[in-house]
Amino acid sequence: MKALLTFTIILCCAMITRAQDLKMTSEIASSLKDNVILSKLHYPKSVIQFYARNDSEYAWLHTAQKSDQPETAMLLLEYSYRFGLSLSDYHWGAISLQKLRKLRDAPVEINQKEKAEFDILMTDALITFINNLHFGKYNPSYNSSFIDTNEINGFRSENVLLYARQQKDFLKAILEVQPKVKAYTDLQNYLNGLYEENDCLAPQTGIEKIVINMERLRWINTRDQAYILVNIPSYTLEFHQKDSIYDFKVIIGKPSTKTPVLKSSINYFTTAPDWKVPQSIFIKEMLPKILKNKSYLTDHHYSVYDKQGNKVEITSSKLKEIRQNPYKYSVRQSSGCDNALGAVVFRFENSYGVYLHDTSQKQLFNKDERAFSHGCIRVENAKELASLLLKNDGSGNKIPILENAMAGYQRKDFVLKQPVPIIITYLTCLIKDGKPVLYKDIYHFDDSLENKFNQNK
Known part of the structure; x- marks a missing residue:
């Protein structure tokens, strides 16, 4: 009799818990059909997809959840400024760590609608944070509506969030979405180091420059180990390989004929080109x-x-x-020693008709400011760059052929088996030897981006 009574109590408790779970599930599902709630979301389609794959259950306020993920997630949002982002973008007027704890610890049957809205807003805040970290907030190629609707290069923020919730290191899984470009990593580490020393830093020009340039680097995210990075304000080209970086001076477009910001891939280069x-x-x-x-x-x-x-x-x-x-x-x-393209030209697909090339006016590389071209990029030591591309492609044996072709102005195409990404960007701040270095804003691009961030502080 006693055993039967115990079984009955356990069964009743299970039924009550099940009924409560169904009620919570029902509240999430109905809230995601509420236009008032949906209108508050930055990424409504992504949020709906998230909960569809989460069986319409609470993600952060579930009573059975023993994980510290909800508090970790909330703290990540609270410290968004350490990533050059703004807390105001993440529903901070409606969600907070204190409110999370209060609602989580409240009786299950109380405030289901309020709990559901809180859970949904927190999910939207995290999805927004993930997208801001990965794509940037003011990406000129993808606005929030496009990101919400499309899978871009295999990336969907709700997939990242769902994956992170299954990992032991939730924080690491989220932060993995950041760019892997060294210039970004250097800026992020430096900014985080500043806040480690003083968590109440007053706004200053150096920090603003770091923030806007981290934003720009999010627009050109690449995961490749070998890539070429051309930075317009510093008049430099860097060829990044797994363990090495090779530096080159470049000449870029005049302010009246600007070199465009873009990402493409160098597929081949040609010696003795005509122009x-x-x-x-x-x-x-x-x-x-x-x-x-x-x-x-x-x-x-x-x-x-x-x-x-x-x-x-x-x-x-x-x-x-x-x-x-x-x-x-x-x-x-025609090709020759006075040809404007020099002895070699590097081709990459783009809608601007620009390319990377050698030059016959090598004396211009002695100048500190080198904005002289019509938009194309002239590179110093073009033969060295061509040789490095061949080595990187496993074709180092072709270097003597390259050298002879350049010396004798013989036209030859060198097709790369593995195209090398080329990123042309506009960075007015970089970290050099552990310290920020500011570059002249030659195209006056900084003001508009700084204003956007300042308006959103």
Whole structure:
């Protein structure tokens, strides 16, 4: 009889618990259909997907949950400023560590609607934090609506959050979404070190520069061990390999013809290239010189071609025709020691028509400020860079062929078996020898980004 009574009590308790669980599940499901609650979410579709895979159960206020993950998650949001992010983006008016503890410890049957809304807002806050860490907040390629709707390069924030909840080290699993680029890691470590020393730092220019440049690096996230990083404000190129970094000086676009920020891959490079002069340069800069001195073309090894690709003989009457209809003609410069592209050009797909190349004006690398081009990037020691690309590709045996082709201006294509990512970015602050170094904001890009962050503090 006593055994039967014990069994009945256990069964009743199980039924009560089950009924309470069903009630909690029902409250989450109904709250996710409430337009008022949905309108508060930054990533509503991601949140709905999260709970669909979590069986519509509480993620952070479940009474049976013994894990310290909810408090760890809340503290992560509270310390978001250590990542250059703002607490105001994470529903901090509606959620907090104190409120988490209060609702979690309250009787199960009390405040189910309030608990459900809190749980959902906390999930949205964490999904927002993950997306901000990975993509940045002001990503020019992906706004929050696009991120919420699409899987981008295999990344979905709700998947990250679901995965992190299954791991022993919840915090590490979340922070893994950050960029692996060394420039970002250096900035993050330096910023975190500042707050370790003084957790109540007053805003200052150095910190603001660190924050906006961490944001920019989130826009170009790469996981590759070998990549080329061109930084416009510092006039530098870095070739990163697993254990080495090779530095090169570069010449970048003038403020009137800016070098674009982009990410692509170098698939091949060509020795002794000819230069197809862009129409804008031909018409605005070159044509007046040709009209003034017809020998300008031959002096600089240029040839004029019609729309059919036929070489045009330059006469006085032809010059008059070219002046009247310049868009019907194009100009190329043959390979040689004075070719604008130098002895080698590195190609990568992009919508701007820019590329990386050698130059015949090597004396310009002696200048500290090197914004002289029409947008393309000229690199010093281009032969060394080409050799490093061949070595990285397992084709070091082709280096003598490369050197002979460059020396003799022989046209040859060198196709890489494994394309190398190239990142062209705009970083006005980098960590060098453990200290921040600020660079001149030559294109005046910093102000608008700083204003966005300052408005959101």
